[in-house]
Amino acid sequence: MKPPQVVGRGPSRARPLALITAAAMVAGPVLFSSSAAFADTREATEDSAAHGHWIALEGLGLDVVGAAYTQSSFPDTVGPVADPLNLSVLNGLGSIQLGTLSLPLIKPAPGGLGLLELGNLGAISSYSASPSVTESVASSGLINSDGSLNVDAAANGGYGFAKLDASQLLTQIIGADAVNALLDEASIQIGALGSRASSNAGTVGSEYMLTDLKLDVHSPAVEGLVDSVNTTLGVALKPIQDLLGAGGGIETILSGVVNTIDALPLTNASLNSASIDIAPLLDRVRTELLAEPLANTDNSVVVDLSTGSIRVDLASLVIDRSGGASLSSLPTNTEVLHGDTVNAILDGVTDALTGNGPESAISKIVDTVREGVYDLALNVSIQADISLPIVGALVDAPVTISGSLGGFVQQPGHAAPIVDTSQINVAGIPVGTVLQPIINALNGAVTSIGGVLGGVIDGVVDNLQPLVMGAVSPVVSGLLTDGLGPVLRNVANITINQQPTEAPFNEPGGDLGAESFTVRALNVSVLPNVGANGAVALQLGSSTVKALAEDPGTDPGTDPGVDPGTDPGADPGTDPGTDPGTDPGTDPGTDPGTDPGTDPGTDPGTDPGTDPGTDPGTDPGTDPGTDPGTDPGTDPGTDPGTDPGSDPGVEPGVDPGADPGTDPGTDPGAEPGTDPGAEPGTDPGTDPGAEPGTDPGTDPGAEPGTDPGTDPGTDPGTDPGTDPGADPGTDPGTDPGTDPGAGVC
Incomplete structure (x- = not known):
C-alpha cells in the first residue's frame, strides 16, 4: 500500500444541520476512572472506515444515539451516517474520578457541580461515510449536512461557549488555604469548534475549526485589592493631612493668623476649623479602579478589580506564540498552556496590575492620585468677634479661606483660594483698622500655606508609586507563585489541532487503530500531573478515517475474493475441487x-x-x-x-x-x-x-x-x-x- 500523503484544505460552506431534540435512553450514573491519553480508541478491521465524535471521555459510554457519535465502514455501513447532539443525552451520563474527587461530566445548570457546562452550542453533529475501499470521510462539531465545517455560522458568533469548569479541582493543586485566599475559581471557555478528516486514494486531508478560547479565574485577593489600595493611599496622603496637626506647617500658619486678628483693636479671634478631606480622593481612586477592568499592554489579560476576576485571551496568546494567522490555522498539536504561554499569562497579570501601561492598576492609581491630590480641598474658618465700646458687639462671624490644594500651590488649571470676610463687612465696622488687616492676614496665610503644601505634595506624588507597588506586588506575587502559576501548569494540557500520529505523540494509528488518521479540534487532558486518576482525556470534535491507497480491483477482488472464492473456491474448488477434484478427485478419483x-x-x-x-x-x-x-x-x-x-x-x-x-x-x-x-x-x-x-x-x-x-x-x-x-x-x-x-x- 502506498504511504498516505497528508494535506489540508480550507473549510467549506453549506446548509447547517438542524438540532434533534429527541431523547435517547442511557444508563444511570456510574463512577469511572481514567488515566489514558486518548479516550476513544477503537480497532476497525475493515480496510475503509470513518468515525466522528463530538465529545469523548475515557470510561464513559458516549457511543449512544444523540451523543453526536457516528461510524461507517466499507462495505457493511457505507453511510453517510449522521448523529446530531442531543444535550439531554449527555445530561444522563455518570460521574468521573478526577484525582480524589468524583465529579459529574456534565454540569446540569450554572452554579451546579460538574466538569463541563455546555451552554448554547448550536447545531452540533457528527458525520461519517465510507463509499469505497479507497475513500472515507468523517467530521464532527459545528458542521453542515454534507459533513463540511460550518464556518459561516461560526463566524456569525451566534453561539455561546462551552465551559470546562476546573474550580472543584483546585484544592488538589494548590491546597485549601491558597484556594480561600488566592484562587477559588478556574474555567476554560471554548468557542464553536469542529474537525474534518478524509482519506481518498492514499491522500489524507484534515481541517479543524476553533473560534475562541479563553481562561477565566477568580481571585479573592484581587477582589480585595481595592481595599488594600485605599489603606495604602491613606498612608501615602498622611503627610498632607499631618500639615494640619499639632505642629504641622499649616497649623502653625493658621495659629499666627488667629493671633494677628486677635491682636487687632476691637477684635477677638479664634480658629474654628481647618481641614483637608482625602475621602473624595480615595473614593475617586476606588471608582476609577472599579469602573473599568484593567489590562496589560496588548489587552490579552484583563483584570476586573470589582469582581476579582481575571480573563485571559488564550487565543491571541497562542496565535502570537505559534505565528498562526488564526485559531483555526495553527500547527499540528499546538499546546495551549505551553511554558511560554503560561509565562505570558503571568506576565500579563503582572502587567495588568503593576505594569507601566496606562491601563494597569498601578498606573491608574498613581495617575488618579497625582491628579486628585491637587483637587483636595483645604478649608479654614476663623471666628472674628468685633465689638465697639459702649455700643457692644457689632458682629461675631467667621472669616474663611477655601480652595483646592492645586489653587494654593498655583497648579495650572486650579483656581486661587477664596478669602471670605463678607460676614464681618457690616455697617459700623472700622474698615481701615479692623477689616482690611483681617483680609491681609488671611491672604498672607494663603501664600504661606501654598508654600508649605507644595513641597509636601511633591513628596507624596514622588513616593506614591513605590508605596502602591509595595502594597500591590505582594498580592500579585502570591497570586502568581502560589495560585495561578501552579494552576496553569497542572490543571490541564490543552492541545489544538491534535493529531495523535504526529509528534510529540507518535501513536501508531488514530482512533480506529493502525493505519488510521485522527484530527480533533481540541483535546483537554485534565489533571495531567496527578498520579492517581489523573490525565483524564476529554476530546472535543474528533474525526478519524482509514482507507486503502489503491483499490485491489475486481480481478484481485474476484480472484482472491471471488475467483479464489470461485476459482480456489469454485475453480480451485471446481478445478482442484472439480478438476483436481475431478481430475485428481474424479480422474485420480475416477x-x-x-x-x-x-x-x-x-x-x-x-x-x-x-x-x-x-x-x-x-x-x-x-x-x-x-x-x-x-x-x-x-x-x-x-x-x-x-x-x-x-x-x-x-x-x-x-x-x-x-x-x-x-x-x-x-x-x-x-x-x-x-x-x-x-x-x-x-x-x-x-x-x-x-x-x-x-x-x-x-x-x-x-x-x-x-x-x-x-x-x-x-x-x-x-x-x-x-x-x-x-x-x-x-x-x-x-x-x-x-x-x-x-x-x-
Whole structure:
C-alpha cells in the first residue's frame, strides 16, 4: 500500500444541520476512572472506515444515539451516517474520578457541580461515510449536512461557549488555604469548534475549526485589592493631612493668623476649623479602579478589580506564540498552556496590575492620585468677634479661606483660594483698622500655606508609586507563585489541532487503530500531573478515517475474493475441487479412483475382488467348493479318483496337484466338501490365484489395487478379472473339478 500523503484544505460552506431534540435512553450514573491519553480508541478491521465524535471521555459510554457519535465502514455501513447532539443525552451520563474527587461530566445548570457546562452550542453533529475501499470521510462539531465545517455560522458568533469548569479541582493543586485566599475559581471557555478528516486514494486531508478560547479565574485577593489600595493611599496622603496637626506647617500658619486678628483693636479671634478631606480622593481612586477592568499592554489579560476576576485571551496568546494567522490555522498539536504561554499569562497579570501601561492598576492609581491630590480641598474658618465700646458687639462671624490644594500651590488649571470676610463687612465696622488687616492676614496665610503644601505634595506624588507597588506586588506575587502559576501548569494540557500520529505523540494509528488518521479540534487532558486518576482525556470534535491507497480491483477482488472464492473456491474448488477434484478427485478419483477403483476396484476389486474374490471365492469357492466339493468330491472322488486319478492325477496332480494333489488328494478324499471349499477356495483363490491367482490374484488384488490402479487396473483388472475370474473360475472350477478331482482321488 502506498504511504498516505497528508494535506489540508480550507473549510467549506453549506446548509447547517438542524438540532434533534429527541431523547435517547442511557444508563444511570456510574463512577469511572481514567488515566489514558486518548479516550476513544477503537480497532476497525475493515480496510475503509470513518468515525466522528463530538465529545469523548475515557470510561464513559458516549457511543449512544444523540451523543453526536457516528461510524461507517466499507462495505457493511457505507453511510453517510449522521448523529446530531442531543444535550439531554449527555445530561444522563455518570460521574468521573478526577484525582480524589468524583465529579459529574456534565454540569446540569450554572452554579451546579460538574466538569463541563455546555451552554448554547448550536447545531452540533457528527458525520461519517465510507463509499469505497479507497475513500472515507468523517467530521464532527459545528458542521453542515454534507459533513463540511460550518464556518459561516461560526463566524456569525451566534453561539455561546462551552465551559470546562476546573474550580472543584483546585484544592488538589494548590491546597485549601491558597484556594480561600488566592484562587477559588478556574474555567476554560471554548468557542464553536469542529474537525474534518478524509482519506481518498492514499491522500489524507484534515481541517479543524476553533473560534475562541479563553481562561477565566477568580481571585479573592484581587477582589480585595481595592481595599488594600485605599489603606495604602491613606498612608501615602498622611503627610498632607499631618500639615494640619499639632505642629504641622499649616497649623502653625493658621495659629499666627488667629493671633494677628486677635491682636487687632476691637477684635477677638479664634480658629474654628481647618481641614483637608482625602475621602473624595480615595473614593475617586476606588471608582476609577472599579469602573473599568484593567489590562496589560496588548489587552490579552484583563483584570476586573470589582469582581476579582481575571480573563485571559488564550487565543491571541497562542496565535502570537505559534505565528498562526488564526485559531483555526495553527500547527499540528499546538499546546495551549505551553511554558511560554503560561509565562505570558503571568506576565500579563503582572502587567495588568503593576505594569507601566496606562491601563494597569498601578498606573491608574498613581495617575488618579497625582491628579486628585491637587483637587483636595483645604478649608479654614476663623471666628472674628468685633465689638465697639459702649455700643457692644457689632458682629461675631467667621472669616474663611477655601480652595483646592492645586489653587494654593498655583497648579495650572486650579483656581486661587477664596478669602471670605463678607460676614464681618457690616455697617459700623472700622474698615481701615479692623477689616482690611483681617483680609491681609488671611491672604498672607494663603501664600504661606501654598508654600508649605507644595513641597509636601511633591513628596507624596514622588513616593506614591513605590508605596502602591509595595502594597500591590505582594498580592500579585502570591497570586502568581502560589495560585495561578501552579494552576496553569497542572490543571490541564490543552492541545489544538491534535493529531495523535504526529509528534510529540507518535501513536501508531488514530482512533480506529493502525493505519488510521485522527484530527480533533481540541483535546483537554485534565489533571495531567496527578498520579492517581489523573490525565483524564476529554476530546472535543474528533474525526478519524482509514482507507486503502489503491483499490485491489475486481480481478484481485474476484480472484482472491471471488475467483479464489470461485476459482480456489469454485475453480480451485471446481478445478482442484472439480478438476483436481475431478481430475485428481474424479480422474485420480475416477481414474485412480474409478479406473483403479473401477477397473482395479471393479475389475481387480470386482473382478479380482468379485471374480477372484467372488468368482475364485464363489466360483472357485462355490464351483470348486461346490462342484469340486460335490462333483470332484463325489464323482472325481469316486471315478476320477480311480481312473483320472491315476494318469492325470499323477501328471496334472503333480503340478496343480502339488498342493491340490496333496491337499485335495488327501482332504477331498477325506473331506472333499471342506478342503475344496477351503483349499480350492484358498488355493484356487490362492493357487489358481497362485499361478493366475497369485499373479493376477496378488497382482490384480494387491497391485491391481495399487499399481494396477492405472495399468493393472486395465490389464490385471481385465485379465485377472477375466483370467482369475474366468480361468480360475472355469479352469479350477471345471478342470480342477474334473481333472484334479481325478487326481484328488
